[in-house]
Amino acid sequence: MTAADSSSNTSPACGDCVLNNASNLRKLGVDPAGHDIVTAVAGNPNTGKSTVFNALTGLRRHVGNWSGKTVDRAEGSFEYRRRRYKLVDLPGTYSLLSTSHDEDIARDFLLFGRPDVTVVVVDATRLERNLNLVLQILQITDRVVCALNLVDEAERNGLTVDSRHLTRELGVPVVPMTARRGTGMTELLEAVEQVTSGAITTRGKRVQHRDNRVEQAVSRLAERIEGKFPGVVNTRWIALRLLEGDPSVERAVADGTLGELSTAAVIAASSDGNTT
Numbered sequence: 001m002t003a004a005d006s007s008s009n010t011s012p013a014c015g016d017c018v019l020n021n022a023s024n025l026r027k028l029g030v031d032p033a034g035h036d037i038v039t040a041v042a043g044n045p046n047t048g049k050s051t052v053f054n055a056l057t058g059l060r061r062h063v064g065n066w067s068g069k070t071v072d073r074a075e076g077s078f079e080y081r082r083r084r085y086k087l088v089d090l091p092g093t094y095s096l097l098s099t100s101h102d103e104d105i106a107r108d109f110l111l112f113g114r115p116d117v118t119v120v121v122v123d124a125t126r127l128e129r130n131l132n133l134v135l136q137i138l139q140i141t142d143r144v145v146c147a148l149n150l151v152d153e154a155e156r157n158g159l160t161v162d163s164r165h166l167t168r169e170l171g172v173p174v175v176p177m178t179a180r181r182g183t184g185m186t187e188l189l190e191a192v193e194q195v196t197s198g199a200i201t202t203r204g205k206r207v208q209h210r211d212n213r214v215e216q217a218v219s220r221l222a223e224r225i226e227g228k229f230p231g232v233v234n235t236r237w238i239a240l241r242l243l244e245g246d247p248s249v250e251r252a253v254a255d256g257t258l259g260e261l262s263t264a265a266v267i268a269a270s271s272d273g274n275t276t
């Protein structure tokens with residue numbers, strides 16, 4: 001694997017993450033029983049997520065609902081190098097900000113379900129727009145593999161993406177692929193295996209704020225969140241959302257539900273009372 005950051009060491013091997021986080025996953029409607037690794041598939045709409053999902057699971061998928069919602073959730077399983085993977089297809093989203101149910105679901109699953117690895121499928125022909133979501137996900141988790149899909153389309157349009165450079169820039173493996181033809185699938189599996197086994201460690205790019213005062217405000221607020229809700233994960237991300245005025249996160253802090261392990265469902269439910 002060419003991940004440039006194999007020397008860095010912020011992402012621990014996570015062979016036991018599923019066990020540690022099983023109850024949270026169940027609360028989010030995903031039962032990891034019988035699996036070693038939970039893998040989320042995220043990405044903008046129409047980037048080939050289902051194509052990747054189907055190729056990996058051989059179409060052995062179960063379609064359910066996110067609890068209390070009518071957004072389809074596809075789950076499937078596969079085995080690779082003697083480990084059982086559960087694959088969870090998240091709704092296609094442009095961002096993780098709280099502007100729609102789909103975004104809430106994707107965000108909450110990544111924040112509180114803490115999958116062992118997230119495959120973010122990006123469209124190589126629309127890289128700039130797609131990287132927005134990748135960068136947002138990297139603020140939440142380092143355990144990411146970027147599937148750079150639709151490389152055939154990009155080539156047809158005269159575009160070449162330097163995936164090694166992108167790997168260095170993002171700090172996570174970027175795997176070029178043409179999922180419709182099955183090209184790059186083995187490399188994707190290998191990258192997923194290496195990230196989850198700890199064979200390579202990743203250090204996702206963190207967005208730095210140029211203004212020092214913003215950084216200080218985020219740190220101070222994150223400390224206070226940690227003080228008020230000990231053990232809550234991703235305090236920095238929550239602090240940023242509060243500073244941006246994210247209404248669902250504001251509500252979860254104000255009514256104390258942020259401290260509950262079922263926060264995910266609470267945030268999603270309080271941000272939009274309707275099921276779509």
Ligand SMILES: Nc1nc2c(ncn2[C@@H]2O[C@H](COP(=O)(O)OP(=O)(O)OP(=O)(O)O)[C@@H](O)[C@H]2O)c(=O)[nH]1
Pocket residue numbers: 043044045046047048049050051052092149150151152153177178179180181
């Ligand atoms: N040319 C090309 N087309 C692809 C590739 N991968 C997927 N597609 C096509 O892109 C379209 C969308 O693929 P999907 O797998 O449904 O994408 P998705 O991200 O699941 O879409 P949503 O669930 O609607 O967000 C389909 O017509 C696929 O056949 C690829 O590598 N190259």
Ligand SMILES: [Mg+2]
Pocket residue numbers: 049050051
């Ligand atoms: Mg799909």
